Amino acid sequence: MRTRRQRYSDSTKRALVDVAEQLFTEHGYAATSLDAIVAGADVTKGALYHHFSGKQAIFEAAFERIESRATASIGRATEGRSDPWEKARAGLHAFLEAVQEPGYRQVVISDGPSVLGHERFREQEERSTYAIVDEIVRSVLAGDEWALDDQMLDTFTRIFFGAMSAAGGSVAVSDDPAAAAARVDAAIGFIMDGLRQLLESGAASGVTSRT
Amino acid sequence: MRTRRQRYSDSTKRALVDVAEQLFTEHGYAATSLDAIVAGADVTKGALYHHFSGKQAIFEAAFERIESRATASIGRATEGRSDPWEKARAGLHAFLEAVQEPGYRQVVISDGPSVLGHERFREQEERSTYAIVDEIVRSVLAGDEWALDDQMLDTFTRIFFGAMSAAGGSVAVSDDPAAAAARVDAAIGFIMDGLRQLLESGAASGVTSRT
DNA sequence: TCAAAGTACGTACCTTCGGTATGTCACCTG
DNA sequence: CAGGTGACATACCGAAGGTACGTACTTTGA
Numbered sequence A, B: 001m002r003t004r005r006q007r008y009s010d011s012t013k014r015a016l017v018d019v020a021e022q023l024f025t026e027h028g029y030a031a032t033s034l035d036a037i038v039a040g041a042d043v044t045k046g047a048l049y050h051h052f053s054g055k056q057a058i059f060e061a062a063f064e065r066i067e068s069r070a071t072a073s074i075g076r077a078t079e080g081r082s083d084p085w086e087k088a089r090a091g092l093h094a095f096l097e098a099v100q101e102p103g104y105r106q107v108v109i110s111d112g113p114s115v116l117g118h119e120r121f122r123e124q125e126e127r128s129t130y131a132i133v134d135e136i137v138r139s140v141l142a143g144d145e146w147a148l149d150d151q152m153l154d155t156f157t158r159i160f161f162g163a164m165s166a167a168g169g170s171v172a173v174s175d176d177p178a179a180a181a182a183r184v185d186a187a188i189g190f191i192m193d194g195l196r197q198l199l200e201s202g203a204a205s206g207v208t209s210r211t
Numbered sequence C: 001t002c003a004a005a006g007t008a009c010g011t012a013c014c015t016t017c018g019g020t021a022t023g024t025c026a027c028c029t030g
Numbered sequence D: 001c002a003g004g005t006g007a008c009a010t011a012c013c014g015a016a017g018g019t020a021c022g023t024a025c026t027t028t029g030a
Helices: A004-027 A034-040 A045-051 A055-078 A084-098 A102-126 A129-141 A150-172 A177-200 B004-027 B034-040 B045-051 B055-078 B084-098 B102-126 B129-141 B150-172 B177-200
Strands: none
Touching: A004 A034, A004 A045, A004 A055, A004 A102, A034 A045, A055 A084, A055 A102, A055 A129, A084 A129, A084 A150, A084 A177, A102 A129, A102 A150, A102 B102, A129 A150, A129 A177, A150 A177, A150 B150, A150 B177, A177 B150, A177 B177, B004 B034, B004 B045, B004 B055, B004 B102, B034 B045, B034 B055, B055 B084, B055 B102, B055 B129, B084 B129, B084 B150, B084 B177, B102 B129, B102 B150, B129 B150, B129 B177, B150 B177
């Protein structure tokens, strides 16, 4: 069992991340001061710098929390589906939902890359939402019959991940998000149908390693 | 003819943007101080604030210059091609090249959205590289036979733009950029082939407005 | 049980940096 | 040639991230 001091410590740390997540979401990274965060959590900078090495570190804590929520949400939507194409559609749907959340848009998409840097941002991504997209892409494209190699599958994942992120962003700023999401759904579904047909007709020369 | 004072003024302004572009590219927005910029251009802050309203403004000037270079580069690669599918392939190639440039990656992709804000970033995009992608997508998909409506074409453009940006980013950080670019080329070409086949077979229900 | 040690903060201060207010001098215009 | 204006330079301010150090409570060990 945790000691009393540890419980208190955890509680203040959680409070700091709570406030940080909210303020970073609401005003963005640059416009959120550490003073505002510690004031919101009702502590001082001493507490913040005891738990985190600096502004970037507490941002990353909020970032990870938001990412993991999104990942969990998409995971719930896809689990239990057996047909890979149906799973892909469900995942796409959930992804489009998740990416519209204000926190995800501001913290992950907008501020994430510039604050964490390309490198670190990529690392964070790869073990969260990107991993799910990768799993879905592989379940759809990695049939024995076609034999796309690993790097080619990575490439497809990157492409779909980028496509869905961009599409999700456009959905989020749309006047009519529901209609926009339906269009994205249709467009990506259409692209997937094209891929499927091409693969099943055996016309996949150029991307598969077998002839 | 411009007066002598105007010529001097233009020259210092150009020098400021030159240095700003280089420093923003090299160190990112946050890690680039105005003091460093004015020192590099051999002027003082008074000069900078005479020509620009602030840090964001001079960043935007560098941003626009980088974007317009990329746009011009892609434009040169596609002009003169008559066959839309071939034009699309050429454009894709040029886009993958352009997006690997350090300035484009750091200033446009990484810092752009967070510094300019979603709104303004979107505006800038739409009259540069995004416009070219849109033109290419429309030349390929907007045949009379299929009758995709305007919003659907926008959706496809968004998707392809996002896909290619993400793919370009992954190419840029790859150990073997040439091989990675070839894979992206193959993958997107494959997706386009799928689309083409589906459209020409008339199986485009769901995305077209005609039956 | 009690003192030593360490944890979890609070307080005060430093430095950097974006931005502003104001001064100055060369250049254009009437 | 004289007044006005544009193109800067200089000096300064306030906010914000980060640091050094102090302090009180808690756990630990003899």
